[in-house]
Amino acid sequence: MFPDRWFNLERYIVAIWLIPLLVFIGAYLVNIVYISVFYHRALAHGAITLRPWLRWFVIRSGVWLTGIDPKAWACMHRTHHVESDTERDPHSPVHYGIFGTFIGQLRSYEKNLVGLIIGRKQYTDVVADMDFPVSWIFRKKLWFLPYLIHVCVATGLWYWLKNPWVSGAYFIGMMSHPVQGWLVNAFGHAIGYRNFNLTDNSRNNTLVAWATLGEGFQNNHHHDPGSAKFSVKFWEIDMGYWICCVFRLFGLIKFGGSAAASGK
Numbered sequence: 001m002f003p004d005r006w007f008n009l010e011r012y013i014v015a016i017w018l019i020p021l022l023v024f025i026g027a028y029l030v031n032i033v034y035i036s037v038f039y040h041r042a043l044a045h046g047a048i049t050l051r052p053w054l055r056w057f058v059i060r061s062g063v064w065l066t067g068i069d070p071k072a073w074a075c076m077h078r079t080h081h082v083e084s085d086t087e088r089d090p091h092s093p094v095h096y097g098i099f100g101t102f103i104g105q106l107r108s109y110e111k112n113l114v115g116l117i118i119g120r121k122q123y124t125d126v127v128a129d130m131d132f133p134v135s136w137i138f139r140k141k142l143w144f145l146p147y148l149i150h151v152c153v154a155t156g157l158w159y160w161l162k163n164p165w166v167s168g169a170y171f172i173g174m175m176s177h178p179v180q181g182w183l184v185n186a187f188g189h190a191i192g193y194r195n196f197n198l199t200d201n202s203r204n205n206t207l208v209a210w211a212t213l214g215e216g217f218q219n220n221h222h223h224d225p226g227s228a229k230f231s232v233k234f235w236e237i238d239m240g241y242w243i244c245c246v247f248r249l250f251g252l253i254k255f256g257g258s259a260a261a262s263g264k
């Protein structure tokens with residue numbers, strides 16, 4: 001009924017575009033959900049509280065999935081709130097520039113990680129309320145293990161599915177966190193509108209917010225760091241908050257938590 005080439009075209013679209021796109025979105029979401037919902041809203045600010053078993057799981061699995069230590073990330077992020085856009089801000093585009101923020105944020109994260117490992121008070125005081133250590137893979141200088149695992153999974157997918165596009169999509173999606181962080185840290189403090197006249201340079205960047213589950217609403221977030229909801233106006237879309245609502249529906253989290261961790 002249909003010429004054979006139609007089926008080839010269909011197979012081509014599914015194999016080269018649709019499946020890799022879905023795999024990329026899935027891997028991208030794993031990273032941004034871990035960072036935005038678990039590391040940021042839960043661990044750094046206490047805006048939501050995870051069920052104890054989920055918190056235990058997030059602290060251990062987050063390192064392997066994102067390659068980022070939750071305690072070092074929270075330490076850097078809390079400092080960002082206290083020192084927003086001053087010279088001591090770990091990743092302000094006001095000082096690093098938009099593109100310089102990409103490297104600046106990686107160097108700052110590393111400084112926080114090393115500072116915590118060697119026990120420098122300047123860093124340990126910031127996360128004194130966190131009852132878990134920096135992951136052993138960083139303490140043992142095995143930071144590359146999560147990346148090695150992702151390389152192995154991507155290679156395995158290529159071999160198993162005979163489809164390099166799927167394995168490439170998986171790998172790029174799993175490695176997307178520095179770009180996600182850069183979008184928020186650079187554009188969220190440089191380009192966008194403000195709902196609140198704060199002393200920092202925080203902005204609400206709608207495009208970045210859509211790409212990062214609401215993290216682009218930095219001005220709203222800096223106004224009220226203890227809130228799980230980063231949107232303020234009815235037309236601002238904070239998908240991270242929607243995910244929190246779904247998690248709450250399933251009894252995985254509750255809203256609110258430690259005031260000490262709010263970052264105010």
Ligand SMILES: [Zn+2]
Pocket residue numbers: 080084188189202218222
């Ligand atoms: Zn910020």
Ligand SMILES: [Zn+2]
Pocket residue numbers: 040044045077081221225263
């Ligand atoms: Zn924050």
